[in-house]
Amino acid sequence: MSHRFTRRQALGRLGLASVATLGLPAVLRARSPNEKLNIAVVRVGGRGAEDLQGVEGENIVALCDVDEERAADSFKAHPKAKRFRDYRKMLDVLHHQIDAVVVSTPDHMHAPVATAAMELGKHVYCEKPLTWSIAECRHLARLAREKRLATQMGTQGMAMNRSRAGIELLRTGVLGKITELHVWTDRPAGWWPQGIDRPKDTPPVRAGLDWNLWLGVAPARPYNPAYCPFVWRGWKDFGTGAVGDMGIHNAAMPFAALELGPPTSAEIVDSAPLHQETFPVWSKLKSIIPTKHGPITLYWYDGGKKPPASLVGRRRLDKNGAIVVGSKGTLYSVEWTGGEWGLYPQERFHDFKAPVPSLPRAPKEDHHQEWIRACKGGPPTLCRFDGFASRLTEALLVMNLALRTGKKIVWDEKNMVAVQCPEAAPYVKREYRTGW
Numbered sequence: 001m002s003h004r005f006t007r008r009q010a011l012g013r014l015g016l017a018s019v020a021t022l023g024l025p026a027v028l029r030a031r032s033p034n035e036k037l038n039i040a041v042v043r044v045g046g047r048g049a050e051d052l053q054g055v056e057g058e059n060i061v062a063l064c065d066v067d068e069e070r071a072a073d074s075f076k077a078h079p080k081a082k083r084f085r086d087y088r089k090m091l092d093v094l095h096h097q098i099d100a101v102v103v104s105t106p107d108h109m110h111a112p113v114a115t116a117a118m119e120l121g122k123h124v125y126c127e128k129p130l131t132w133s134i135a136e137c138r139h140l141a142r143l144a145r146e147k148r149l150a151t152q153m154g155t156q157g158m159a160m161n162r163s164r165a166g167i168e169l170l171r172t173g174v175l176g177k178i179t180e181l182h183v184w185t186d187r188p189a190g191w192w193p194q195g196i197d198r199p200k201d202t203p204p205v206r207a208g209l210d211w212n213l214w215l216g217v218a219p220a221r222p223y224n225p226a227y228c229p230f231v232w233r234g235w236k237d238f239g240t241g242a243v244g245d246m247g248i249h250n251a252a253m254p255f256a257a258l259e260l261g262p263p264t265s266a267e268i269v270d271s272a273p274l275h276q277e278t279f280p281v282w283s284k285l286k287s288i289i290p291t292k293h294g295p296i297t298l299y300w301y302d303g304g305k306k307p308p309a310s311l312v313g314r315r316r317l318d319k320n321g322a323i324v325v326g327s328k329g330t331l332y333s334v335e336w337t338g339g340e341w342g343l344y345p346q347e348r349f350h351d352f353k354a355p356v357p358s359l360p361r362a363p364k365e366d367h368h369q370e371w372i373r374a375c376k377g378g379p380p381t382l383c384r385f386d387g388f389a390s391r392l393t394e395a396l397l398v399m400n401l402a403l404r405t406g407k408k409i410v411w412d413e414k415n416m417v418a419v420q421c422p423e424a425a426p427y428v429k430r431e432y433r434t435g436w
Contacts, residue, residue, distance in 0.1 A: 045070025048104030163339030175326025
């Protein structure tokens with residue numbers, strides 16, 4: 001992964017490297033919890049507008065968006081913030097003023113923007129999934145660790161007290177030996193299109209949109225409204241499909257509780273027809289995740305497919321959720337509602353008492369505020385890049401390799417390669433477009 005830096009940026013990198021050598025945080029001066037951060041937000045339309053609202057108690061010094069129409073309301077709400085289209089120019093011009101950066105771009109631009117900010121010693125909040133490719137995922141984890149930056153992946157439900165209580169509960173061993181994890185979502189049906197081919201028409205680029213900057217590191221292709229806004233999620237060049245979108249949310253609590261990592265294998269159990277350009281309309285996947293207590297089988301269902309309701313006493317399953325299966329019972333988590341969960345069969349756990357809280361709670365159960373607190377020297381975030389965020393993202397991206405290639409993936413974690421599957425290599429480590 002290569003990036004061009006100005007002389008000023010290079011000097012900034014040298015200064016930050018010396019700080020890291022001393023074992024000190026990358027932020028060069030102490031900061032009071034009451035002192036406001038200078039924050040830049042990259043992509044402030046759509047989901048980015050919500051992330052912007054999450055940090056509005058701080059100083060918003062810069063807003064960056066390639067789509068003026070989508071960003072108009074955010075621009076209007078922050079007239080004093082400097083505006084940019086290109087995040088690289090923003091960081092070049094304002095890097096001495098910016099303390100932290102929020103990244104709310106489509107998946108394919110998460111790593112490029114976050115990397116540029118972190119190389120300059122900026123704390124980063126990045127929407128999920130952490131990255132588009134596995135190599136990018138490991139790169140961001142390494143940067144966060146080496147530069148000792150406060151980072152947070154946007155997994156909002158994990159800030160809820162109920163989610164943290166679920167993690168604490170699972171770690172008591174109440175379910176016995178864990179053997180299976182079932183995770184599902186209704187996406188993409190009704191949210192964005194999948195199972196389609198590339199459109200053949202080439203209409204003019206919509207007014208206010210810089211298509212070249214929107215494409216960023218992705219391969220060049222003509223503009224079409226089939227790609228943006230938001231509908232990019234199902235396109236393999238830009239998004240990571242339902243697995244990368246809702247898998248991050250719905251698998252998060254049990255994944256963190258069980259301290260899981262990358263799988264050794266991933267395969268398609270069943271799916272709608274596969275397409276070259278987009279993920280299938282629905283799929284069922286299986287992966288094997290090693291643990292010190294033995295392997296756990298992770299089953300994934302999307303497009304409205306669900307696991308057997310018999311796992312939770314034939315209770316009606318929500319549209320999104322996760323079930324942890326153990327030798328003594330199961331836990332059913334409706335993750336999209338902020339971590340609501342229950343133990344089954346209910347009569348077996350009637351007298352179970354929740355453990356004493358041991359994990360730090362997020363201020364006001366707010367994901368952004370937890371990150372801001374960490375930026376100011378507070379406790380590390382739960383979903384930081386060099387921990388849970390990168391482990392969960394890599395695990396799900398390995399599962400996506402099966403959908404991208406149509407083959408069973410045998411994952412060599414140490415060497416970061418899909419064994420005897422060269423077709424997976426471009427998705428493990430992406431070749432960026434010329435000039436990026």
